[in-house]
Amino acid sequence: MKTWGLTFILGLLILLLGCYSEDKDVILSPDNGLHYGLYPNDRAKNDSVSRYLAYGAYILVQPNGSYTLSFAVDSSFLPPVLQLHRITLSENKTRYFSKRVRSLKPVEKEGRWIYSFICEESDPIMWATTLLGEGDTYYQGKVNNVFFEGDGPYSKSFSLNLVVTGLFEETADGLNEKRLASKMLAAFRKSYEGITIDTIYIRHAENHPTATGRYPADEPWLAGKSSDDVMLSELGGWTEPGVYEALDLVLVHRIDQNGILGYSPLFGENLGGGEHSTVVLGVYMKKGNSEEHLHSDRIIETAIHETGHFFGLRHTTSTLEDMRALNDYSSFEDGIEDTEWCEKILFYGLSQKGASKMSDVFVRRPFVPKIYAGVFDFDGCPDASNIMFPYVTSSSPDGFSDGQLDLVRRNLSLFLH
Ligand SMILES: [Zn+2]
Structure with a gap:
């Protein structure tokens, strides 16, 4: 009996210990399409x-x-x-x-x-x-x-690559690539306070180390038409030593969609090339069957705006298309404390139902560009002068708020560079 009792107790102990040491590690895998x-x-x-x-x-x-x-x-x-x-x-x-x-x-x-x-x-x-x-x-x-x-541990500085793609002559105000680049660098330095923009390099797509032959210098490049990839991802990454930290701004003749001045991912992925590493800018804007030649001020303003998206800034007020692209209608504004938002834009979105659907944020599952909205009056919007306002307005933008700059600085520190 004693032996049996002992065996029983031992058995119980082993069972209990077994229970305790049993691998309770449950792996719960994501069970939906990861839409959000x-x-x-x-x-x-x-x-x-x-x-x-x-x-x-x-x-x-x-x-x-x-x-x-x-x-x-x-x-x-x-x-x-x-x-x-x-x-x-x-x-x-x-x-x-x-x-x-x-x-x-x-x-x-x-x-x-x-x-x-x-x-x-x-x-x-x-x-x-x-x-x-x-x-x-x-x-x-x-x-x-x-x-x-x-x-992240990385520096709060970066450089720019202005990647001139296809034929480029001048901006509407007569700037060649060199003058456009130096004006752009000065404007970036002024807007991105607390971030060091080391320099701007001018690159030519026809000389890209791996995309040779695909971007002839004598042909106006229409993003989304001349090739399928509207983001021209293969033009990211100019790998000479020391320029890995540069953000690739791809300058094309125009983006082949009405009213779109530029495109960026919302939160890019890296400064080293490949998918989600480029921002695209047009020298012209498509307007139906014609096109409008853009002033350097507008191209540069667009570059600063799209770069804001690249480092994770949303529009101060979301457009209907942004919300659609991100599959989320609760995020109607950026949530940053010191930026305003504008009710008018929500009404504008609804009034445009059925019109062409544009957002300049090329979301990962794609997000949008700076948009030209024609004659609609957005100037009464309290956020109209913020650089991350989604539409082109008649007033020139004031720049970023402190909250926006803080977000950009934090995200830049995460990007390997
Ligand atoms: Zn935008």
């Missing part, structure tokens, strides 16, 4: 992301970036575990594969659950979230006011 995502330091409302954070929302992370993801505590639930998964896309980008890379518990502070991590990837990459709740299933509590912050 966050990029660092964005202050917009992002309700759609909040809604899908538990089931799979993407985040864009950079090598050596220090990040926090946080949202409001739901006191009816225990804090969920944040799982982060590295995402790789299939070659035709129709499917993705995920591999869990982090499993994090939050710290609670001022009514928020805060998850901190450092990204140890070697390249910019997409990760996705899931939230593990009680019972090893997707967290069922409310997720509100999600915020994704990041800071």
Whole structure:
């Protein structure tokens, strides 16, 4: 009996220990199409992301970036575990594969659950979230006011490459490429306070190290028509030593879409070439069957605006097309405290229903360009003089607010350069 009793107790112990040491590590993969995502330091409302954070929302992370993801505590639930998964896309980008890379518990502070991590990837990459709740299933509590912050170790300086593509003669006010470049550099330095713009290099697409022969110097280049890739991604990355840190501003004859002056990704990915590394600018703007030759002031203003998008700034007020492109109607303004927004734009969007759909933010799942909206009067908008106002107005822009510059500085520090 004694032996049996002992065996029983031992057996029970082993069973219990077994239970405790049993691998409770549940991997909860993203289970939807990753339609919603966050990029660092964005202050917009992002309700759609909040809604899908538990089931799979993407985040864009950079090598050596220090990040926090946080949202409001739901006191009816225990804090969920944040799982982060590295995402790789299939070659035709129709499917993705995920591999869990982090499993994090939050710290609670001022009514928020805060998850901190450092990204140890070697390249910019997409990760996705899931939230593990009680019972090893997707967290069922409310997720509100999600915020994704990041800071990186890289310098607050960068250079510009003005990549002259195809035939370029002069701007409407008679500037050649050299004079345009030096005026552009001065304007960037004035607008991007607290950031050092080291220099501007003039490049010619026909001399690109890997795209030789595809961009003849004697032909006006129409972005979106002369080749399919409106962003001309293959013209990013001029790899001579020491110029890796340059942002590639691709200057074309025009963008072949009515009223579009420039294009940028909303939050680019890198300063080293490839997809999401270029900003596109036209010397002309398409206007129906004709085109308007642009003054250097307008080209430069567009370059500064698009570069704002590249480093993660939204329009002060979202256009209907921006919201559509980002799949989120809660983010009708940029959420930055010291910028205004304008109700008129929402009405303008609705009044244009059925008209051509344009946004200059080429979102990752594509975002838009600076838009020429014709005669509509936006000058009464309190944000009309901000450089990130979505439309061209008759007043010249004042520049960025402190809140916008802070966001750009933080994001620039995340970009490997
Ligand atoms: Zn824009």
